[in-house]
Amino acid sequence: MSKVFFDVGISLDGFIAGANRGPKNPIGDNGLAIHDWMFIQKSFREHLGMEGGEDNNQDNDLIEEVFNRIGANIMGSHMFEEGEVSWPEDAPFHTPVYVLTHKKREPWKRKGGTTFYFTDEHIEKVLEKAKKDAGQKDVRISGGADTIQQYLNAGLVDEFGIHIAPLFLGKGIKLFDKIDKEKFSLKVSNVIDSSLVTHLFYKVVKK
């Protein structure tokens, strides 16, 4: 059974991105530092078409596992606009990607199996389509924070992973904001620590 999940890096003070984010300043001020642990891993670099990197460690394996389970992605328009100008032609998804936006646009096919579909349908409808595309694989709510919150509050997320980087951003976009706590509770499913980051995995239990 296909699962719906999100998997994001955050700062210790809970930010998914720094202040002043936008296409010219991806992930906001100092936001890239949240993902420092990822940039040095071989599996992550491979997905962005870069050489080198470390392997043979749990951080690297984890990235690989997450990539491998994804059959379709859903993202918000801000995330897409930031990525559109910086992802390589072989965009790092290799699945259908549904972009939630009111701007009408034809599907955008990239090298390597990524196709972006632009839709203003209800989030639940979009998820149905993504699930169909994903088949046995899982659907990732890629981000940003607002899209993740919408799916969480709609009770549509089964589980999630957060990767807590050992730094503070002070300002920016909180991952967990406007959360409706009446909708669900959480159960820890796994905790993996490395010297660079703490990986926490939770199951979302509907109330």
Next chain:
Amino acid sequence: MRKLIFAINITVDGFADHTSVIADDELHDFYTDLLNSFDIILFGRKTYQLFESFWPTADKDPQSTKSMLRFADKINGLHKIVFSKTLHQVAWNNTKLVKDNVLEEITRLKQQPGKNLSTGGISFSSSLMKAGLIDEFWFLVHPIVSGSGRRLFNEIDIKAKLKLLETQVFKSGVVAMHYLK
């Protein structure tokens, strides 16, 4: 030199008021062990008043568990300093009230020989974080979303990158993360 260690319970979504989380026996045992490495606890007014209203008389409360009583015994015996301009007196034993020059006083304490110093709470610890006085952090992340309340981190401006020392997972699903500045 003594280190100042900050420990706090926090929800997955970043709220840290004392009403957001409930500590079970395992957590009280954890905190009792942690207290063994300190010889003074530093309080801001709010956390102090909350603690003072319960721990000195915890042994009179029929709902107190053995773990809570061990914690009570430990914290009641430790030296405590509360920093507040508005408090006039303190009733908890071994407690001293300091009204002014908070940062200077803490800097002086850190230079003295002895075991480490402990602190907690939101407002008070934020000012110590900003002043760069905290050396180690324990964040105990509870598997709950609170949705509202007081956030632990409100626009704190610390450029330092921390080093993760260890992670501990409790039966309740609480994950304790220990960082060094």
